[in-house]
Amino acid sequence: MPKVPTEEQYRQQSLSSIRYTDNMTSQNSIRRYNRLMELLLTHAPLPYILNELVLFIEKEKPGIIGSILLLSDDKNHLIEGSAPNLPDFYNQAIDGMAIGIKAGSCGTSAYLGKRVIVADIESHEYWTDFKAVALQAGLKACWSEPIIGSENSVLGTFAMYYKSVKVPDDSDISLILEAARLAGIAIERTRAEKHQQLTNNIFDNLPYAIAITDCNFQILQTNTAFERITGYSFNDIEGLEAFMLMAPGKSSEYYREELSALDETSSRKEEITSQRKNGEDFLIEQTITVLRDSSGKIDRYIWLFDDISERKQAESVIHHQANYDLLTDLPNRNFLLERLNWAIRLCKRSQSKFGLLVLDLDHFKEINDSLGHELGDKLLIHAAERLKSHIKGSDTISRLGGDEFAIMIPTLADRKNLEVIAKGVIQDIGKPYNLIDQENLSYTTASVGIAVYPDDGDTIEALFRSADQAMYSAKEQGRNCYCFFTQGLQQKADSQAKLHQDLKVALKEDQLELYYQPILNLETNQLDKAECLIRWNHPERGIISPGLFIPIAEKTGIIKELGCWIRDQACSQVKQLINNGLNIRLSVNVSRLEFWSGELVSSFLDNMEKYSVIADFLTVEITESLFLKNQKEMTLALSNLRTLGVKISIDDFGTGYSSLSYLGNFPLDELKIDRSFINGIEGEERKQSLVEAIITLSHKLGMKVVAEGIETKGQFELLKSKGCDYAQGFYYAKPMPAKAFTEFATQHWIEANSKYAKPQKD
Incomplete structure (x- = not known):
């Protein structure tokens, strides 16, 4: 078996060897080499160049099977570049192999960045994991040279395979070095072209306008967005000073002074008014970046800007709408x-x-x-x-x-x-x-x-x-x-706030109570009606007047909860009166806010169902201020209540904002003359005439009349003589709690029936 030289011996051989191209003598070799150079110079596709390079080497050195593997993007694997004469199964087996020691000749060479010579694959430790597939392909020796780029980084490997155990000579080393060099040129040139193409695509397809100028602000290059935004083509502005187009009114001296202080990592950003080719002014956001050469001198300026007119207009609209x-x-x-x-x-x-x-x-x-x-x-x-x-x-x-x-x-x-x-x-x-x-x-x-x-x-x-x-x-x-x-107003506000909180507690802790003021039928002298009046027994302040806490309840919205409680108590009292054999109609006051909550009718239904009370025993008292609402809606709301059987009474007539004409437009059953008309009526003929007119008009419209605030016998007799239907006031009875009212009504019923009882026949 041939003796394999050491790595150091091969390094010395390569340094002293003559480049392979200097020794090419055959015309065929020269033509093939020139063809390869032509492919490089004409920017042929990388796979085609690598394939031609492998074939060129194989023809120059018969017996060689060439292979080029490329380093992957993650720098950890080798992927197929070109190996036209290696078996497909072998190429597939090593495609994507991880680099490292014992990763065959190529994987080890890429990992170490050095040439790896394996004269005998079967016995070499680098091939332990890939020996079987290599022997299956009939491969016995493999010499691998790392393809090194211009920045001394590994780009891939060039390998020479032999089907016999073999040690390279000087010509082999020269050939593999030249092959790796040419492969490196092809790979870097292709990648540079792709990078340049990508850069150009980005440059031309950016939505922002870009102009590159020299150190004197003369425009050297622009992108597509520049023409779209400004209307100027590159031919229009080539060689012009950029500040004339992008920042009217600011001289080159201004920019030179401002930009000279910038370093390579900083830029100047501002919003300015610019002008399009057609003379139209528009707003731009402009960023200027300085590029310096290796000596630190300004070499280029990059002017990047965007048309922000629409954005500023939108921001202005948004700001206006927000403010x-x-x-x-x-x-x-x-x-x-x-x-x-x-x-x-x-x-x-x-x-x-x-x-x-x-x-x-x-x-x-x-x-x-x-x-x-x-x-x-x-x-x-x-x-x-x-x-x-x-x-x-x-x-x-x-x-x-x-x-x-x-x-x-x-x-x-x-x-x-x-x-x-x-x-x-x-x-x-x-x-x-x-x-x-x-x-x-x-x-x-x-x-x-x-x-x-x-x-x-x-x-x-x-x-x-x-x-x-x-x-x-x-x-x-x-x-x-x-x-x-004033501080007095503050104290009043604090007092009302405290009263509001106390009212919430009063609803929860049963501090509220309904009083009932009897209403006498002046024709029959019978107790037919009673008005429900709320009272608040405050644990510290005693009895609090409704005139004090009702406005607070309306102002804070708690009046709705208060109204529900009043109707519940009223229906409970009606049930109690009926159980005692007393058929007395109860009137409940309804707040304006409560009336328009949309829940009044359903609330009445719930209370009547709860206590098995029919609507004939209930009357709703409303004030004239409700008439200022939409008449159509008002009529519908009142009609819904009357459909249930609830009577409608207008309270405090003559003190609100309505007029007599409203009386004919709404479904009313009863009118209550305010106490201000009754007070002093005995000695004032004008008041008497006015009250008499109200009574007559009401009767003509089919309404009963109740006089409030009757405190003397003279008032009582006078109103009765005027044809008033009902009387309510201290002269007849004061408001009283439920138990006292039940006793009063029972006694009145006994006395009335005893007085008018018919004698028994013999």
């Missing part, structure tokens, strides 16, 4: 909060003050419901325009939502200045609105609350709370006025 009211185009709450934060920071630094006015349109909900939402919106737009006339400079007016507005006066002069603004706002808002035509003018007023920073609150939340409390105080004072925040 302005869509209906009135006034700043919204978000915008106002930012301005308030700014004003607070300013006032803290300057130790100054500013004012906040919060205003609400009076009865706007009723107007909106009666006229319709379209005209309601139109009124809001007109009101907003009127409010704008009262602001100037840094003042801010905002629509907070619904019919609520706010005005911030950051340059507060004094209290009188705020009063002047508030009075002007109230005066302008109170002027008539032509929403339909001149013959159908609409009216509204404003209630204004005023708070001052930091006196009435040193945070936005506290300041708004104070202004709101002042506004509610203005409403309580009759509306169409303004009110400054």
Whole structure:
């Protein structure tokens, strides 16, 4: 067996060997070599070049079977490059082999980056795992040379196989070195071309415009997006200075000074106005990056920019929508909060003050419901325009939502200045609105609350709370006025908040109780009816008037829960009265909010079913303010109640916002004359005439009449003489708890039946 030289011996041989091309003598060899060079120079496909290279080597050295394997992208495996004369099963067996020691000649060579000579495959330790397949292919020797790239990295291997045990000579070493060199050139050139092609594709297909300039800003290259965005082709602007196209008004000196300070890893980014070829201005976001040569001098500039006109326009729209009211185009709450934060920071630094006015349109909900939402919106737009006339400079007016507005006066002069603004706002808002035509003018007023920073609150939340409390105080004072925040209002607000919490507890802990005030039938002198009146037995404050806690319940929404409790107690009492043989109808009051919750009818049904009570024993009392709602919806709601058998009574007639004409439009059964008409009626003929007219009109419309607040015998007799149907008041009976009312009604029934009992026949 031939003696195999050591690796060091082969290294010395290769260094002293003459390149194979210098020894080529035959014309065929020269032609084949030139053909191979031609393939390299004409950028032929890599598989074709590698295949020709293997065939060239095999022809130059008969008996050789050539093979080229390429290093995979993960640098850990060898994949098939070209081996046209090796058996397919062998190529498949080694395709994808992991590199490493004992991975055959090629796997070991790629791993070590050195030439590996195996003269006898069968006995060499490197071939232990691949010996069987190699011998099956008839392969006995394998010399493998790593293909090294220009950066000394392994690209693959070139192998020479023999079907006999063989040691290479000098010509073999020269040949394998030349083969590996040519393979390396082909691989790197192909990869470079692919990289360049990929780079060019990326360059041309980027959605951003790119211009490459020299150190004097003269344009050397542009991409497709550049022409699409600017309208300039490369031929139009080749050699021009880039700043003339991308940043009008900024000179080359400006950019040279700014960019000279940048290093290779930094860039300059800015948003500027540019101009297209057609003269159209547009916004761009421009990034300029500096490229320097090996000596550190500026070699190139890369100008990358994007048309951000649409994005900026969209951002502007989004910002406007986020900060302005869509209906009135006034700043919204978000915008106002930012301005308030700014004003607070300013006032803290300057130790100054500013004012906040919060205003609400009076009865706007009723107007909106009666006229319709379209005209309601139109009124809001007109009101907003009127409010704008009262602001100037840094003042801010905002629509907070619904019919609520706010005005911030950051340059507060004094209290009188705020009063002047508030009075002007109230005066302008109170002027008539032509929403339909001149013959159908609409009216509204404003209630204004005023708070001052930091006196009435040193945070936005506290300041708004104070202004709101002042506004509610203005409403309580009759509306169409303004009110400054005071500590008294704060105490009142705190008291109402405490009362609200206590009311929640009262519902849970049975602190509430229904009282019943009898209503006498003036024709029969019978006790036919009674009104249910809620009482609150507070464990600490004693009896709390409904006039105090009912408005809080309506304001906070707890009135719905309270109404359900009242109806439950009323139906329970009806059941108790029936069990005692007393057929007495009970009247329950229904809040405006509760009436429009949409749950009133179902609530009545649930209570009647629970206590097996028929609707004939129940009456609903509503106030005139409900008539300001949409009449069609109002009629439907009342009709649904009457369909159940529930009677409908209008309470406190003459004190609301309706007129007598409404009485003919709604399904009403009963009218209750407010106590204000009864008080002093004995000595006032005008009141007597008015009450008599109400009674007559009601009877004409098929309604019964109840007079409230009767406290004297004279009032009682007078109303009876006027034809009034029922009397309610302290003269007849005061409100009383359930047990006392049952006893009173029983005694009344006994006395009435005893008085009118017919004598027995003999």
